[in-house]
Amino acid sequence: MPLITFEGIDGCGKSTQILMLKDYFEKRKLKCSVFREPGGTVIGEKIRDILLDNQNSIMDPKAEFLLLVASRAQLVHEHIKPRLELGEFVIVDRYIDSSVAYQGFGRGLGKKIVTFINEFATELVYPDLTFYLEIDEKTFEMRRKEKRDRIESEGIEFIRKVMEGYSEISSSKRFVKIDARVDQNQIFVAIIKEIERRFNL
Numbered sequence: 409m410p411l412i413t414f415e416g417i418d419g420c421g422k423s424t425q426i427l428m429l430k431d432y433f434e435k436r437k438l439k440c441s442v443f444r445e446p447g448g449t450v451i452g453e454k455i456r457d458i459l460l461d462n463q464n465s466i467m468d469p470k471a472e473f474l475l476l477v478a479s480r481a482q483l484v485h486e487h488i489k490p491r492l493e494l495g496e497f498v499i500v501d502r503y504i505d506s507s508v509a510y511q512g513f514g515r516g517l518g519k520k521i522v523t524f525i526n527e528f529a530t531e532l533v534y535p536d537l538t539f540y541l542e543i544d545e546k547t548f549e550m551r552r553k554e555k556r557d558r559i560e561s562e563g564i565e566f567i568r569k570v571m572e573g574y575s576e577i578s579s580s581k582r583f584v585k586i587d588a589r590v591d592q593n594q595i596f597v598a599i600i601k602e603i604e605r606r607f608n609l
């Protein structure tokens with residue numbers, strides 16, 4: 409039944425922690441599937457290519473958002489819902505909250521419309537637990553990749569708005585905010601502690 413999502417700006421360590429968590433579940437013979445957004449399905453990966461293509465610099469923020477939720481709707485329909493119904497753990501690298509932070513706050517579309525369309529696309533499939541891996545600007549600059557996609561190429565002003573968005577939404581009960589500036593093993597210990605507590609593992 410549990411859906412666990414990872415959120416945070418680029419370089420905060422989502423992919424690193426998800427790899428470690430998948431390994432943790434596998435060692436305990438617990439079935440778990442990992443997906444990423446945008447993408448995770450054949451249709452979604454095609455949408456991802458459009459979204460992240462540096463050539464598409466003229467993309468309207470509404471078009472960006474609607475493409476993202478199209479990918480999300482497909483992922484929920486094709487993979488997330490069926491697996492949750494089988495009682496498996498599902499881990500997603502970015503989900504509804506990324507749209508609130510990036511499109512709602514970053515692009516300025518607003519939290520309300522983003523939440524409304526998110527709920528339509530996901531049929532109200534909310535995460536049971538969301539890890540928000542928080543880093544500061546300095547850490548962000550340090551871990552930033554050389555080769556960046558269209559969204560990663562945005563300037564620091566945009567990232568600041570995204571961080572503001574995350575900090576506003578991450579106070580709700582579903583979120584666990586983790587200081588992700590520290591060593592990856594230290595972050596992982598905090599993640600496992602929370603998972604074992606919440607799901608009685």
Ligand SMILES: Nc1ncnc2c1ncn2[C@@H]1O[C@H](COP(=O)(O)OP(=O)(O)O)[C@@H](O)[C@H]1O
Pocket residue numbers: 416417418419420421422423424425551588589590591592593595
């Ligand atoms: N806790 C950490 N401390 C230092 N470097 C890290 C840590 N976690 C991840 N990294 C490194 O930072 C970069 C971004 O990590 P990644 O897991 O890909 O982040 P994300 O998926 O959130 O963009 C990678 O080079 C990774 O090896």
Ligand SMILES: [Mg+2]
Pocket residue numbers: 422423424501
């Ligand atoms: Mg990643």
